[in-house]
Amino acid sequence: MTSLLYLLGGILLVAGAVFLLSGGIGLVRMPDAYNRIQAGTKATTLGTLLTLAGVACLRPDWALKLLLIGLFLLFTNPLSSQVLARAAHRVGVKQAPQTVIDRLEEDLGEKP
Amino acid sequence: MTANSETQPRARRIAVMFATLLLFWVMLMGRVTADVLIVGVMVSLAIALLFPSGLSFFTEFRATPKAFAAGIRYYGLFFKELVKSNLKLAAIVLSPSLPIKPGIVKVRTRLKSRMGRLMLANSISLTPGTLTVEMEGEWLYVHWVSVGSTDVEGATAEIVAGFERYLEVIYG
Numbered sequence: 001m002t003s004l005l006y007l008l009g010g011i012l013l014v015a016g017a018v019f020l021l022s023g024g025i026g027l028v029r030m031p032d033a034y035n036r037i038q039a040g041t042k043a044t045t046l047g048t049l050l051t052l053a054g055v056a057c058l059r060p061d062w063a064l065k066l067l068l069i070g071l072f073l074l075f076t077n078p079l080s081s082q083v084l085a086r087a088a089h090r091v092g093v094k095q096a097p098q099t100v101i102d103r104l105e106e107d108l109g110e111k112p
Numbered sequence: 113m114t115a116n117s118e119t120q121p122r123a124r125r126i127a128v129m130f131a132t133l134l135l136f137w138v139m140l141m142g143r144v145t146a147d148v149l150i151v152g153v154m155v156s157l158a159i160a161l162l163f164p165s166g167l168s169f170f171t172e173f174r175a176t177p178k179a180f181a182a183g184i185r186y187y188g189l190f191f192k193e194l195v196k197s198n199l200k201l202a203a204i205v206l207s208p209s210l211p212i213k214p215g216i217v218k219v220r221t222r223l224k225s226r227m228g229r230l231m232l233a234n235s236i237s238l239t240p241g242t243l244t245v246e247m248e249g250e251w252l253y254v255h256w257v258s259v260g261s262t263d264v265e266g267a268t269a270e271i272v273a274g275f276e277r278y279l280e281v282i283y284g
Contacts, residue, residue, distance in 0.1 A: 022202035078237030
């Protein structure tokens with residue numbers, strides 16, 4: 001039973017690390033600030049959650065606290081990236097040339 | 113503040129805030145003993161009385177069996193979408209041509225409560241290639257890595273509809 005939990009924990013830790021790696025690569029490869037925030041948010045959320053789940057398998061007595069950390073992460077991570085994206089847009093950070101549409105800019109232009 | 117939160121009595125909001133804070137405190141301490149409870153009750157009560165209009169996890173939660181069922185279904189959908197978005201983003205990031213088509217689209221939500229809108233914006237930020245940039249009343253401006261449709265109706269159907277169905281039942 002214990003060895004099975006250890007195996008599961010290891011698998012979860014590796015999966016989390018893989019997602020975190022993909023997030024890191026995304027940060028480097030994406031063309032502009034907004035796309036980088038996207039890559040950063042999603043990959044780190046799932047990656048960290050999987051890592052926490054892996055740790056919970058290795059140390060079951062920490063499970064409750066890890067669950068709490070996961071919950072806070074789930075709530076604060078998207079919030080912080082939303083605020084970052086909004087701040088970037090407000091100070092006028094340029095978007096990548098591939099960008100097809102910007103409704104927010106259009107609507108801001110209409111207002112006096 | 114929306115009309116919904118105004119109609120909720122102050123005492124109920126304080127009670128909900130107090131219960132949520134105490135729950136988190138007990139979870140954080142990991143044991144239920146007299147000293148833990150005394151400190152927890154004192155601090156939770158003080159915070160709940162000082163910030164009665166703050167948002168907490170169960171603010172505006174409709175405590176009905178239907179809402180609980182929708183909550184479970186919502187989290188099921190949420191985690192499915194989270195995994196899907198990660199796989200999709202990993203595929204985009206790892207492919208040599210970097211096939212993105214970014215843009216900011218405008219979507220509309222039917223949700224009225226503050227907590228419902230917060231959860232919706234958070235869910236959008238964590239699911240396939242979308243990130244909430246700005247919120248203005250019922251309008252949400254969403255950054256989309258690969259834009260599917262640029263008009264309001266099409267984008268709303270693709271981004272918002274799935275979550276809204278459940279959040280409407282949970283928070284209104």
